[in-house]
Amino acid sequence: MVFVLKRREVIAAGVLFCAILALVAGGCASSGKGTLSEDDLGIRKGSLFQEKSVVPAHGEYSKAEAGTSKTIERAFENSPPLIPHDLTGMLPIAETGNLCIGCHMPENAAGMGATPIPKSHLMDLGTGKDLKGKLDGKRFDCMQCHVPQVEAAVPVQNLFRGEFRNEQGRVRSNLEDVLNEGVTAD
Ligand code: HEC
Numbered sequence: 506m507v508f509v510l511k512r513r514e515v516i517a518a519g520v521l522f523c524a525i526l527a528l529v530a531g532g533c534a535s536s537g538k539g540t541l542s543e544d545d546l547g548i549r550k551g552s553l554f555q556e557k558s559v560v561p562a563h564g565e566y567s568k569a570e571a572g573t574s575k576t577i578e579r580a581f582e583n584s585p586p587l588i589p590h591d592l593t594g595m596l597p598i599a600e601t602g603n604l605c606i607g608c609h610m611p612e613n614a615a616g617m618g619a620t621p622i623p624k625s626h627l628m629d630l631g632t633g634k635d636l637k638g639k640l641d642g643k644r645f646d647c648m649q650c651h652v653p654q655v656e657a658a659v660p661v662q663n664l665f666r667g668e669f670r671n672e673q674g675r676v677r678s679n680l681e682d683v684l685n686e687g688v689t690a691d
Pocket residue numbers: 570571572573574575576577585586587588589590592595596604605606607608609617618619620647648651676
C-alpha cells in the first residue's frame with residue numbers, strides 16, 4: 506500500500522518535528538549548568554574508569570563473645586539466621602574441626618544457651634530421610650549460608666521488608682514443618 510501525504514499533512518508533520526527538535530535542543534542546552542562529571546556519576550563518587558583507589562566500605566564485625574551477643578531478627582520467614590557473635594578462633598571450618606557443631610548441635614545447645622541446629626539440617630532434604638540426629642554432610646560448612654554482620658553505612662537504602670506469618674517466625678525457623686505446604690502426595 507502506498508501512502509500519499511497531502512500537502513497539509515506534510516506541513517503539520519514538519520511543524521511537529523521542529524517542535525520536538527527545539528525541545529530536545531533546549532533540554533540539552535539548559536542541562537549545561539547541572540552537568541555531572543564522571544566522578545559524580547557513580548554511587549561511590551570517584552572515577553568510574555579506574556579501580557586502584559576503590560576500597561569497599563567495611564564496618565566492624567561483632568566483638569561480643571558467643572553467649573553474650575544478641576540474636577538478630579530473621580530477614581524473612583525461614584531465612585538462615587545471621588551470626589550475632591564474634592567468630593575469632595572458630596574459622597576456618599575444617600573436616601578435622603568444626604567448633605560451631607560443639608555449641609549448636611541440639612544435644613549441646615541448651616547447655617550453651619545457643620539456638621539448636623534445626624531438624625531440617627538433620628535430615629536429607631532431597632529424600633526426606635531422617636538422619637536420626639546426625640548432621641547432613643551438606644550442612645557441615647555453616648558459613649556457606651550463615652554469615653556475620655557489620656555495622657556499615659549503606660549508600661543505597663534497602664527497602665526490603667520480610668513477611669512473617671506469625672511472630673515466632675521472627676526468631677525461629679520451622680522449615681521441616683512447612684516444606685511440603687501446598688504439595689499433595691499421590
Ligand atoms: C561457644 C559456643 C558457640 C560456638 C563455638 C558457636 N556459637 Fe553460634 N551461638 C552461640 C550462642 C550462645 C548463640 C546465641 C547468642 C548469644 O548468646 O551470643 C549463638 C547464635 C548463633 C546464631 C544465631 C541464631 C539465632 O537464633 O538467631 C547463628 C546463626 C550461629 N550462632 C552460628 C554459628 C556458627 C556458624 C558457628 C561456627 C562458625 C558458631 N555459631 C559457633 C554459641 C556458639
